[in-house]
Amino acid sequence: MSRLPVAAVLASPVLVFATGAEAKAPPDGFRLCGGSACVSLAGNDAETVAVSLFYGAGVTFIGPTAVPSDFYVLRWQFANQRPESGYYIGDSRLVRLFGAALGGSTSFDAAVSWLRPSPGALQVLGRLSAGIKPMPAPTITRVTVGGRPARDPASYARLWAVGSAALPAHPVGWLRVRMTTVAQSPWSDSLTDVRVSRRGGWLYRDGTFYRVPAKFAARIRARQSLR
Numbered sequence: 001m002s003r004l005p006v007a008a009v010l011a012s013p014v015l016v017f018a019t020g021a022e023a024k025a026p027p028d029g030f031r032l033c034g035g036s037a038c039v040s041l042a043g044n045d046a047e048t049v050a051v052s053l054f055y056g057a058g059v060t061f062i063g064p065t066a067v068p069s070d071f072y073v074l075r076w077q078f079a080n081q082r083p084e085s086g087y088y089i090g091d092s093r094l095v096r097l098f099g100a101a102l103g104g105s106t107s108f109d110a111a112v113s114w115l116r117p118s119p120g121a122l123q124v125l126g127r128l129s130a131g132i133k134p135m136p137a138p139t140i141t142r143v144t145v146g147g148r149p150a151r152d153p154a155s156y157a158r159l160w161a162v163g164s165a166a167l168p169a170h171p172v173g174w175l176r177v178r179m180t181t182v183a184q185s186p187w188s189d190s191l192t193d194v195r196v197s198r199r200g201g202w203l204y205r206d207g208t209f210y211r212v213p214a215k216f217a218a219r220i221r222a223r224q225s226l227r
Contacts, residue, residue, distance in 0.1 A: 026050035027076035032088065032125065034072055034132035041128065049121045050076075053086075053095060058118025063208035066092035066114070067161045068187045070134035072125075087186040088125050090134065093117075095125075096186045096206075111191040112206050138181035138188060145196065145223050146175035152225035153179070159194055159220070160187060163203050163210025173198040175221060196220045 026046035031038040041049055051057045053074075072088040074095070086097040095115045117125070140157055143150040150156065156179060174195040181188040195204040198221070201214035219226060 027054075027078045027084075029083075030074075030076045032072050032074055032128050032132070034129070034134045035136065037132045038075070039128050039132055041124070045124045045128070048124050049117070052118040052121035053097065053115065058120070060116045061113060062094070062116050063165055063210075064096075064114045064160060064206040066094050066186070068140070068157050068181075068185065069137045071137075071186055072129055072132075072134055088129065089186060090126065090129050093122055098191060111193065114206060135183070135185070138183060138185040140179050140181055140188070142180040143223075144176075144178045145220060148223060150220075150223035152227060155226040156220075157187075158226045159203060160205065162216065163212040165208055166211040168197065168200075168202050168209055168211075172200065174204060177220065 026041070027050060030041040030046045030050065032041060033039075052059055066089045069089060069091045072090065074086045074088055075083065076085075077083045084098070086095055088095050093116060095117055097113050097115060098111065116122075140153045143153040143156045156177070159177065174197055177194040177196055179188045179192065179194065186192075191206075193204070193206055196202070196217055197204075201212045201217040203210040203212050203217070203220075216226075
């Protein structure tokens with residue numbers, strides 16, 4: 001039986017970030033990259049985005065609710081640390097960061113966090129991204145549920161938009177849903193974690209539980225088209 005971290009919880013505005021002297025400077029090589037070009041974040045732009053994303057100013061954790069769409073890659077490196085990256089999804093005004101990018105200290109036991117940055121950071125990201133072509137929305141080419149292939153893989157993009165955040169009272173085990181795309185994306189990289197409950201109507205997406213209609217969950221378990 002597949003188990004989930006007991007610390008996975010509902011969407012919440014609370015996050016724990018690094019503080020103190022290390023929070024005063026943006027990282028080196030801070031860039032926003034599209035399909036064929038990157039733009040550097042410098043000066044006030046870099047500080048505004050860094051203080052929001054890495055140190056929590058004005059950030060809201062809302063859970064993964066962005067359907068596959070065009071996106072950008074954020075890249076940076078703090079002193080004496082390895083290079084890091086995350087994703088900016090302009091249509092949904094969300095950023096997806098890996099746990100390590102948050103100093104290894106968040107309120108949720110999940111490998112990634114989906115965040116809505118501060119209004120100022122969103123303004124900077126929106127302005128800079130307007131000048132570069134984004135990575136194209138990924139096409140889901142293969143889906144497995146519990147290790148077995150599902151019909152109509154593209155229809156499983158719906159899993160990122162359905163459900164209401166809630167905590168299951170009696171978890172009954174889970175089946176892993178793996179989505180494959182031609183290129184790595186926020187919805188299909190190695191840290192993406194999507195699961196459906198073995199019974200009842202529950203989904204788990206990147207650290208958050210969602211209540212969905214029982215018949216819809218049954219179609220996922222049966223590996224049917226979700227159209």
